[in-house]
Amino acid sequence: MPGFADSFWSADYAAGLGVLFGKLQQGVQENRQVLTVARMRAEAEELYGQKLGDIAPAADKLTGGFARDDGASVRKAYDGVRTEMEDAAKNHKKIAQSIRDLVVNPFARWCDAHETRIQESQDELQTRIKAHDRQAEAVKKLRSNYFNKCRLVEDIEEENKMAFQTAETSPKQPPNPNAPAIPEIKVSENKEEEDDEIYEIGDETYHTEAVKKILEHMLNTIKMGETKVPILGTYLNTSAGSDIVEYLQRYMNTTSVSYAERIGQDLIMNGFLRLVGNVGNTFANSSRMYYQWKPKAFQLAGVPEKKNPMSRTFSLPASPENAADSPVIGAVGEYLQGWGLNNQYPNETPADRLRREARETDDKYKAGVRKLDELRCELEEAILVHLKFLERCELDRLKAIKTVVLDFSGTIGNVIPSLQATVDRMILYQETVQPEGDLRYLLENYRTGQFAPKVVTYENYYNKVDEQTFGVDLEARARADKKRVPLIITNILTYLDNHYPDLEGDDARRGVWLVEVPLAQTHKLRAKINDGKSFTQETLSEFDVPTVASVLKLYLLELPDSLVSSHVYEIIRTIYNTPATDASEAARVNVLQQTLSQLRLTNIATLDACMNHFTRLIDLTSADEQYVVALATSLAPCILRPRTETSLTMEEKHAYRLIRDLFEHKGPIFSELKRMSTLSHSSSVTSNRPRAISTDESNRRAHMEERQRALLEKAGANPRGRATSPAPSPRHRRDRSVGGPETRFPIQTSPTATTDRHRTSMASLAGGVKRSSLEVPDSAGSGGPPPNELNGTNGDVKAEAEPIVEKRNSLNRNSARFERGRRVTLTSNAAAATPAEPIGEEDSTPTESHGVTLTDKPMDD
Structure with missing residues (x-):
């Protein structure tokens, strides 16, 4: 039966946990209902006992009755009934007190503790999920900034190339009065660049034309005025932050104030607004914070800008490069920065500055992705721990309810035997409670998914995958490793093959893949090898064998x-x-x-x-x-x-x-x-000439030899005839893997022969010998002649040799053969030689060998 740890996962982590905590909160309400039933039953028993106790005093107040007749039988019957009433009152009061002592008070304390545990787990996981989501949003922004900087670098490099080509191809000439002016060319280029620019505002991207319409409507709709700032002067074309947020909520359908503030911040980042009268450049929904619309917004929207009238007052430009950027004296920091007094890179060219900013944004993006990955791993670890804890809590709650029902029925059954039928029914209800079945029902009806982590990988602008191993596409990882199988899988399987004999018994070897390794331990090994580079066996040796197997399963789970x-x-x-x-x-x-x-x-x-x-x-x-x-x-x-x-x-x-x-x-x-x-x-590698493909592969090598002999005979009869076609390239053929000492658990990417599997215990083979003696012998034994041994000088194969020897030595019957894709002639009179009949069939599939070790060749295609 799956547990909580395998059942309440989702892509955003919050959906699955929301379903779980919804059911757990339902369990808290169920506890309160059971507690209410027990408390009200105790109150009812207490009230019933009090009413029964009031019967005898009320009857005694009546005088002239049984008090005058001491020996009548009717008096004894009356006294018995009266006594039973008093005993019944005591019994019911005892039931009420027992219910309070055995059920209400202890179960109330347990319910409070259970509710506190559930709430604390929910609060902690919500905090971690919010931190993860905030970091994910930050990574999106960092990625956007990084890509934008890379685009700017490419643009300026293209401009530099065009500039250099113009300087080289056009010699210097005296100025021509009829030629167009240089500023007109620059304006046209800037206009083309502006037309191609894309703006990111909020969660949407807009082209220049869309931004023009938005800015035009904003400048004509939002209330503008003048803002006086002490010492600095008066700023024109200013709007309050609350007015801007009100416009965004009304016309741009922003769902919340925080999203409207994000849009305002993006307007500042794109150079349309700036904060006046305060330090910094942060946008906020405030009626006391004013923002000035910059000339760039008026120019792009085509709306005339209100400027300061000419006056005799001396004022310093806010920026020496563009004095019209602000109608008043700029801040002291901007003024000093404009003169280069506060610049860390005074001799930096615009191209160098863009490259530096691209590198800086790339580093920030990498750091953000690493931090997000750490937060995700910590979140998954916390979720896994809390899910197991909550599963125990829910099971304990169901068992507690079962105990409460038993105690509740016991308090009544021990005091009033006359209520045995009611007690029997209550015990029957108690026996029908099955905690494990209720837990299975919850899992079967409210599961949201298995554990499937979603990795946010670093996306390099130039499509490099040398920064991460986990979460990267399998083929991209293999191409980066220049292998058909990624190195991480090959190394881990090789490591496991080498360390299986070190374990004691076959049960321990089989249990490697079934041991439940803590996720924190698996993430610790993952962090050591998640760098996009190869790693050594010593790195894996720091952890136990089940952890190494667990990190391979985690790698396969984190694939896209x-x-x-x-x-x-x-x-x-x-x-x-x-x-x-x-x-x-x-x-x-x-x-x-x-x-x-x-x-x-x-x-x-x-x-x-x-x-x-x-x-x-x-x-x-x-x-x-x-x-x-x-x-x-x-x-x-x-x-x-x-x-x-x-x-x-x-x-x-x-x-x-x-x-x-x-x-x-x-x-x-x-x-x-x-x-x-x-x-x-x-x-794909042969010529485009159509050729029928034979479906019979049994005599492929014999047919190839016949074709070669026919070509040689034709070449001997007609020396000027067509040359023989080259043999197919053997570079993708892998008859057998070669390598170091064979182990009992090799890694093979090529299929083995479909023979019967021999089940042999490793413990019986490995007892008392070194690891090198753990090799599995071939089914044919270790004896026999060498496969390429020839008898005599005529090149015939030995009669007792296997058919494989005859197949491989059948090349000696031809006067020509192919080596490394080239035709090699063995004798000078090869064309006149009489071809011999081929012996046997092609050895297309290597025989099964339990000791073959994988040698993963580099990927050629």
Whole structure:
């Protein structure tokens, strides 16, 4: 049964937690209802006891009755009834006191503590989510600033190139009075640049024409006036911050004051407004803070600007570059900055300044992404801890209610046997309470999704992926590593292969992938290797083996798309929803081959490496069916996820069934996928001449040798004939992986032969020997002659040699062969030699060897 830690996740973290806390708050209300029932029952019992106790005194007030008759039997009956009334009053008061002591008081204290725990968890998680969301918004702004700076750098570089070309191609000539003036050319260029500029205001982007219309309407609608500032003078064309916010809410449909303030701040950043009379340049919704509309706004909107009349008062320009930027004396800091007294880079050119600002914004953007990633990891860790804690709290609450009902019925049953029928019914109600079933019902009906972290990656402007490893697209990561399988997967699987023999027993080796590693420990290892660069085995050796396996599962979960792409999820759903028939298994494997062939080569190779690792782990540790089911269930969200998690997809088991089929039919599926990828590559690298593709691959090498002999004979008969066609490039062919010492758990991206798996316990093989003795022998044994040994001088193959030897030495029967894609002639009279018949078939698939080690060659295409 899944728990809270696997059930209440969502893309924004808040939605899933909102559903959970809604149900937990409902549980708090249920506690109050149970407490109200118990409290009111105690009050009712107390009141009933008091009423019963009032019966006897009321009867005694009547004189002249049974008090005068001491020995009558009727008097005894009356006294018995009267006594029963008094005893009943005492019993009911005792029931009321028992309910208060055993139910109301302890359960009230527990309910208060439970409500406090729920509220504290909710407040803490809300605080962390808000901090994460604020940082995400900051990262968006930093990314926008960084991209804008990069665009400006590109623009000024293009301008410099054009300027240099004009200077080189046009020699200096005396000025021509008929030539157009230089300022007119500059104005036209600036106009073109302004027309192409894009402004970001709030959450929207506007072109220049849209901004012109907005500014024109604002300047004609918002109230403007003059603002007097002590010492500095009078500012013209000013508007209060509250007036601007009122306009934005009325005409631009801003949803809140904070969003309107963001738009006002963007108007300041784009050079349309500036704060007057205060330090800084922050926009706020205040009637006491005034903002001056800058000349840029009037020029862009085409609205005439109100300027200061000419006076004899001496005034300093606000900026020496553009004295019309302000009608009054500028601030002292702006004035000094204009003269270069407060400039940190006095000799900096505009191009250098833009490049420096681009670097600075890039650094800020990187730092923001790293901080966001840290906040996200801390948030996920906190959510995971709180989810487990809240699950225990909810289970304890259900058990507490069960105990309350039992105590409530016990207080009544122990005092009044006459209410045994009521007590029996209450006990029946108590027995029907099932805490585990109620918890399962909550999970089945209110789950929002499994743990699927969404990584915000650093997006380099030049499409480089050397800053991060986790969350980066799989093919982009593989291309950066220049490997078909990303280095992180290869290194982790190799590390696990080397350290499986160090574990004690097959149970410990199988349990590596099922141990629940704390997310904080996994994130600690993730932070060490999340730099986009290769890492050594020593980095992994600082952590235990289950943590290394857990970080690989986390890497697959944080991919933008699952290893088996979500684009084929509907196809896989259709495959497993098809009714089963007698030939359904073979047909299903065939359809799975066609479906997986749509994936990218990187995904296929990575999936092959992972499945090879897990199938060998299952075989060599003699895993039972229960372990295979648990392993497939644990790996299902890492291998295949739907594009959007819904209540239907959470209940589907298609990913689990796909992994079981990959475990069971790994050889046929990946052999066919490898053949398909080879054919597609061959068709892309050969000439455009149409050539029929043979579906029979059994005698491909023999047919190729016959074709070469025919070409040689034709060349001997007609020396001036067409030259032989070059052999296909063998660079993508990988017969066998070579490398260092073979281990029991190699990583293979190529499929192995579909032979029967031999289940052998690693403990039985590894007992009392070193790691080098853990190699798995081939099925044919270790003896036998060398595969390339020849008998005599005639080049014949030994009779006792295997067919593989005959296939590989069949090249000696030809007078020519191909090496590294080139034709090599062995004898001078090759054309006249009589061709011999080919021996055997092509060794297209290497025999299964449990000790082959992956050598992942660089990716050529």
